[in-house]
Amino acid sequence: MTLRIAVQIQPQHADYSAIRDAVRRSEDLGVDIIFNWDHFFPLRGDADGKHFECWTMLGAWAEQTERVEIGALVTCNSYRNPDLLADMARTVDHMSGGRLILGIGAGWFERDYDDFGYEFGTAGARIADLAEAMPRIKARWAASNPTPTRDIPILIGGGGEKKTLRIVAEHADAWHSFGDVTTLRRKSAILDEHGAAVGRDTATLVERSIGVSAPPEAVAQPLVDAGATLFTIGASGPDYDLSLVEKWIAWRDAQR
Template sequence: MTFPVRIGVQLQPQHADYGQIRDAVRRAEDAGVDVIFNWDHFFPLSGDPDGKHFECWTMLGAWAEQTERVEIGALVTCNSYRNPELLADMARTVDHISGGRLILGIGAGWFEKDYDQFGYEFGTAGSRIADLAQALPRIKTRWAASNPAPTRDIPVLIGGGGERKTLRVVAEHADAWHSFGDVESLTRKSAILDEHGQAVGRDTASLVERSVGVSRPPEEVVDPLVAAGATLFTIGVSGPDYDLDLVTRWVAWRDAQG
């Protein structure tokens, strides 16, 4: 494989007190995961729609101090919520706080309630993807102009599956691509991503890591996903309990690969 097999967990910052989230971060790092993600929303996506919830990037700053080994990031940041230059500087700061362990996960945005309640213009799917395409070069330009510069080339993970526009942006700018859907969707869209890569002059087959969310034990789903090129497997868990049993099964599977 071009990329090592890695296990992530998305600690969804909903329906929990922050102390419970902090404890889940500790348990996830102790369990041996490679990446701990949150998400970038302002309200829960499941359960009580007005339940407890916390903001993404202030949380990532806290995680950067709390953790020692794991990479951290959002799965994914909504491009619409912050000026690209501001987001770049926030990411650079968390990169330094963490000692070079930040992944900039980013997407075009989709949850209309966030936009309405916080005063952002929702626009259309097309306009949001166009905004994302314009933001990524600005983010990288700001990183290049920053003092101090980021500690490393901060990896950019883009989430989304639009075959004509989003995957083109992935081909142009991403180090990793998070696919939403089943193995058939991953296989088809991964091939389309590589076609976009050829069009823009990037070998996406070897340069862009394939990331997927998983909700079943590895023995039930992993072989076709690996065959389709996935190497980063992320389990989503919600508060208040943050049950990591499935996460530990995936970590054990990873470790058994030798």
């Protein structure tokens, strides 16, 4: 698969004007994908700092950008009815001219659930809800008028070896791994075992995605050797420093 670079514009600790500018700068730099995240409060820094909602923002990005793919890394399945989420994704897909990626996961940030009135429950229950949601999302897309502009790529984030990776094997076009190169390699092999069990060649059909926080010369080659082809650099407000993103783009371009 082609090596790709993404930036996660974390919607925290900034006015929206700074987020809009970071998106513009990211596209101008040449990133392949711009992600945000699906939370209601900052994950780092001042826990009550400035923060904005995921999907409203993706609609704005669909109109603001021209070339990059956009999506959430990742949407929390618990926060929206799966049929509603599918229709939101279909709409942003059309708004963007076919550039949306549906990044989705089971959810984990308990404060979001508590403050917004969602039942947190257990990790097992949230993963089961995700498994139930995936065919509903696909069925809603198929029944929509108009249907999506393309088969919207599905990226699933999570590392549960028995359940989450099974859902990845059944439904995902990309898998986002949380962890180091050893974790990526081990869980990637488990994903392929699940793929064989469900009849999908996940080694060639499911892209491996991972977050990076160090320069490429320090970490890129071992991650590539472990199968990663999509590398995401996080950037937070208020200033959205993209200097590390520039280094990864230069590395990507040197490989082509």
